[in-house]
Amino acid sequence: MDIFLQQLVNGLTIGSLYALVALGYTMVYGVMKLINFAHGDLVALSAFVGLTIYTQVFGEGITSLIAVITVFMFTAAVIAVVGVLLERLAYRPLRTAPRLSAVVSALGAGLVIQNAIMLIWGPNMMIFPSNLFPSTIWNFNGIVITFTQLMILGLSSVLMVGLYFFINRTKMGTAIRATAIDQDAAKLMGINVNKIIMIIFIIGSSLGAVAGLFIGIYYRGVTFDMGWMYGLNAFVAAIIGGIGNIPGAMFGGLMLGLFNALISGYISSSWAETFTFVLLIVVLIFRPTGILGEKVAEKV
Amino acid sequence: MKKMLPKIAASVALCSALVTASSAADVIKIGVQAPITGKYANEGQSIDNGVRLVVDQVNAKGGVLGKKIEVVSCDDEGTAQKAAICARKLVNEGVMAVIGSYTSGATEAAQTTYYRSGVLQTSDGTSDSLTKHKYWTFFRNSFQNSAQADFTAKYLVKEKGYKRIAVLSDYSSYAVGLADSVVASIKAEGGNTIYQGKIKSGTQNFTAVLTKIKSMDPDAIYFSGYYTDGGLLRAQQIQLGIKADFIGGDSNDNPDFMKLAGASAKGTLLVNFPTPDFLPYDTAKQFLKDYNDKYGMAPASVWALMNIDGLKAILYAAEQTKSLDTKTISDYLHTLKDFPGITGPVSFREDGERINTKFNVYEVQADNSYKIINN
Known part of the structure; x- marks a missing residue:
């Protein structure tokens, strides 16, 4: 039983990282019907930006709550700016072009970001300091959870719940949902679509930045090509x-x-990736719009 | 007009052929195929840096057979796909020999191309399969997996007396081969392997498989893969509170292992050929000093040095045979006995295997230095 619960903790930790990154894909898709393939590389970029801010501003060895919060805030801000620039340069000129052009542009933008990371920070693996978070480990009857894991679970839940309320309960959120349903109609209702898209990229990129920093803090080693x-x-x-x-x-x-x-725990870690894609295929066959459904249904 | 085109094309081709022929006459081209970017970048760069250092030294003394040496590098990123591209590129460049690559997978993918083109290749790849074709062009400058596996299994079962050993590898041909050999050797020694599994290199999250291993209560975890995964495995093993010794195969011997594992690195056991600092030879000390003077740091590990020995042996053979014909050099190398290399005497067997069997077990200390703990 404790092995099962331990696997739940393991799975939820990596799962909340995936969820934070997935939000960036899904928000952009919801509004623009575009798969932003450069998003993974933004996540990788955030780890490098965060590490640089930390080592340049605070220096190795200094750890305080303020340092960690500053690194998270600044990195999220930098990545949000990059995300907005990405939209301006790579996607906006193609907004009326066929969808395939925008996807190709997204793939190209991803390569540009990936190679920029390599040129700026070099091709070597960079390693996060181990003391950003306290190395406290709790052990409940054999179920181990670390401070970093708790932070990942906690902060991503807070961000996700916050995002949910932002989208569903605020005026801006309503405007985002309206734009997602029909851009032209939203425009006629006086919604500034360009501004909405900018906000989408700011939120999506910042969430990706948080995920990127957590990847760096939890796994320590970051490489320029890990975004993929x-x-x-x-x-x-x-x-x-x-x-x-x-x-x-x-x-x-x-x-x-x-x-x-x-799957890794009870069948074999060799099969984990195979089963991931089997799951994807099964979901696509039986529920082509995903388990909770694609939002296009509202477009009637 | 239409008929003119082939003629122009032919004359252009002829001109370029003449240009390459004339340039080939006064320089010897040596290729480097190594993972200069990507996960194993610090190993690949060490190989490239090391080769360039030696070539500069040789050129300063007038080159080989009165000719200067030119280095052509190709980055295979440690992948088989890029390795195949590199092989064609380096052959087209007209190299006489290729140094590398670091990983067995990338080496194997390029091997046949070099063989068909008669280009010599020397690599530190340890996969047993590298010498199975008995290509006359291929020379291993390190050792075979099975030799390391025998040593490792004997140490784990006989010296340490582990009763419940878990064996992990990634999917590379090298790591799978080494893990399989270790499991076979453990069995031959009368030991007990309770688990053998694989992780996907680069996925970073190994807690699931480690939790599974934890439920089997092992007293030792052996990992045959590379340091980028090994360091994380060790860190996550300690995090999950698995009280077992961690033993890493030769490819875990890299400073990045210690950085990734952080405080958890202490107490890790690593099995490898003597690391650069422990090489007792004057040539090694001189080389490390020169390397440090030029690049301001030490080579990542002993692998770069093994590749340098491969290069040195080839240049030595060219000098001795007064020939740049690869077949002549190859024939000479196959009979080479105790050439004084940086990593010890270099002798090759008929199948291109380097004759060598010395291994050490290192225990990582609190300050990340190594302590030899076998015999």
């Missing part, structure tokens, strides 16, 4: 949950993390 792996898993999570659907992305991420952990 996290991006792919998060993309699968977004589709499983129903792309365009915000609770769907959260659910898909957590489910994918759990599913991976349980």
Whole structure:
């Protein structure tokens, strides 16, 4: 039993990282019907930006709550700016072009970001300091949870719940939902669509930045090409949950993390990835719009 | 007009052929195929840096057979796909020999191309399968997995007396081969492997498989893969509170292992050929000093040095045979006995295997230094 619960903790930790990244995919898709393939590379970029801010501003060895909060805030801000620039330069000129052009542009933008990371920070693996978070470990009857894991679970839940209320309960959220349903109609209602899209990129990129920093803090080693792996898993999570659907992305991420952990734990870690894609295919066959459904249904 | 085109094309081709022929006459081209970017970048860069250092030294003394050496590098990123591209690129460049690559997988993917083109290749890859074709162009400058596996299993079962050993590898041909050999050798020694599994390199999250291993209550976890995963495995093992010794295969011997594992690195056991600091030879000390003077740091590990020995042996053979014909050099290398290399005497067997069997077990200390703990 404790082994099962331990696998749940393992799965939920990686799952909430996937969920944070998946939100970036799903929000952009919801509004623009575009798969932002550069999103995974933004996640990788955030880890490098965060590490640089930390070592340049605070210096190795200094750890305080203020330092960690500053690193998170500044990194999220930098990545949000990059996300907005990405939209301006790579997607806005193609907004009326066929969808395939925008997807190709997204793939290209991803390569540009990936190679920029390599040119700026070099091709070597960079390693996060181990003392950003306290190395406290709690052990409940054999179920181990670390402070970092708790932070990942806690902060991502807070962000996801906050996002849910922002989208569903605020005026801005209503405008975002309206734009997602029909851009032209939203425009006629006096909604500034460009501004909405900018906000989408700010939120999506900041959430990705938080995920990128957590990846760096939890796993320590970051490489310029790691965005692809996290991006792919998060993309699968977004589709499983129903792309365009915000609770769907959260659910898909957590489910994918759990599913991976349980498959690795009870069948074989060699099969984890195979089963991920079997799950994807099964979901696509029986529920083509994802488990919680794609939001296009509202477009009637 | 239409008929002119082939003629122009032919004359252009002829001109370029003449250009390459004339440039080939006064320089010897040596290729480097290594993971200069990507996960194993610090190993790949060490190989590239090391080769360039030696070539500069040789050129300063007038080169080989009166010719200067030119280095052509190709980045295979440690992948088989890029390795195949590198092989064609380096062959087209007209290299005489290729140093590398670091991973067995990338080496194997390029091997046949070099063989068909008669280009010599020397690699630190330890996969047993690298020498199975008995290509006359291929020379292993390190050791075979099965030799390391025998040593490891004997140490784990006989010296340490582990009763419940879990064996992990990634999916690379090298790591799978080594893990399989270790499991077979443990069995031959009368030991008990309770679990053998694989992790996907680069996925970073290994808690699921480690939790499974924890439920089997092992007293030792052996990992045959590379340091980027090994360091994380060790960190996550300690995090999950698994009280077992962690033993890493030769590819875990890298400073990044210690950085990734952080405080958990202490107490890790690593099995490898003597690391650079422990090499007793004057040539090794001189080389490390020169390397440090030029690049301001030490090579990532002993692998770069093994590749340098491969390069040195090839250049030595060219000098001795007064020939740049790869077949002549190869024939000479196959009979080479105790050439004084940086990593010890270099001798090759008929199948291109380096004759060598010395291994050490290191225990990582609190300050990340190594302590030899076998015999």
